[in-house]
Amino acid sequence: MTAQPGSGGQGSPPSIAIRGPRVLLRVLQPDEIDAEWHAMTTADPMTVGMMPDEASFRDRLSRSGQLRGGWLDLAIDLGGQSVGRIQTFVPTGRPVSPGVFNVGIGLREHARGLGYGREALALLTDWLFVCAQAQVVEAPTDPANTAMRTVFERSGWRLVGTVHELGRQWVLYGITRQQWAAAGGRG
Numbered sequence: 001m002t003a004q005p006g007s008g009g010q011g012s013p014p015s016i017a018i019r020g021p022r023v024l025l026r027v028l029q030p031d032e033i034d035a036e037w038h039a040m041t042t043a044d045p046m047t048v049g050m051m052p053d054e055a056s057f058r059d060r061l062s063r064s065g066q067l068r069g070g071w072l073d074l075a076i077d078l079g080g081q082s083v084g085r086i087q088t089f090v091p092t093g094r095p096v097s098p099g100v101f102n103v104g105i106g107l108r109e110h111a112r113g114l115g116y117g118r119e120a121l122a123l124l125t126d127w128l129f130v131c132a133q134a135q136v137v138e139a140p141t142d143p144a145n146t147a148m149r150t151v152f153e154r155s156g157w158r159l160v161g162t163v164h165e166l167g168r169q170w171v172l173y174g175i176t177r178q179q180w181a182a183a184g185g186r187g
């Protein structure tokens with residue numbers, strides 16, 4: 001994994017870009033924000049915690065590539081095309097301690113089941129521990145989301161409990177700085 005500066009807007013810090021063997025996590029382009037909104041509106045409800053309003057979603061994604069107040073959105077780029085998005089977010093109604101980051105991810109249908117989700121998760125997890133002083137990286141998912149649960153388990157994350165959030169029950173997976181270091185610094 002390498003983290004490198006991209007081109008931030010005027011006055012902004014450089015955009016975050018994280019390169020792995022196959023995927024690059026990078027800033028979203030304007031047309032990709034349209035595609036992300038479309039993906040959000042057509043997603044399986046099992047995979048969406050809370051539907052954001054369109055304006056605030058677009059506004060947030062227009063600031064992608066920057067970590068601000070626990071929020072970061074990055075395109076998952078495969079050979080120059082965005083095939084999805086990975087993010088950190090601040091949960092609604094679940095206080096998190098400093099150093100705890102929550103992660104979410106979604107790939108376009110054609111890019112699923114090929115290992116890109118696992119690679120993207122490992123890249124972002126590493127980056128959060130190395131560059132953002134993370135102590136814990138965690139993520140809720142629907143108990144029935146087998147693909148997501150498999151990715152967490154294959155990536156060295158642990159099932160840490162269940163949470164009731166946004167009117168639903170979720171399973172919460174996580175990895176601590178110690179567990180990440182013990183695994184050789186790879187998520």
Ligand SMILES: CC(C)(COP(=O)(O)OP(=O)(O)OC[C@H]1O[C@@H](n2cnc3c(N)ncnc32)[C@H](O)[C@@H]1OP(=O)(O)O)[C@@H](O)C(=O)NCCC(=O)NCCS
Nearest residue numbers: 047105106107112113114115116117118141146147148150
């Ligand atoms: C969840 C998601 C990010 C996983 O990324 P991915 O690239 O598809 O996952 P990978 O190919 O790395 O691995 C998926 C694993 O789950 C397994 N899997 C996938 N669907 C499965 C299913 N329905 N039942 C059993 N296993 C399944 C795959 O075989 C693979 O296991 P393997 O490592 O033994 O081969 C991706 O599928 C996705 O975007 N799904 C829709 C959005 C979503 O659910 N986001 C998460 C919300 S919390």
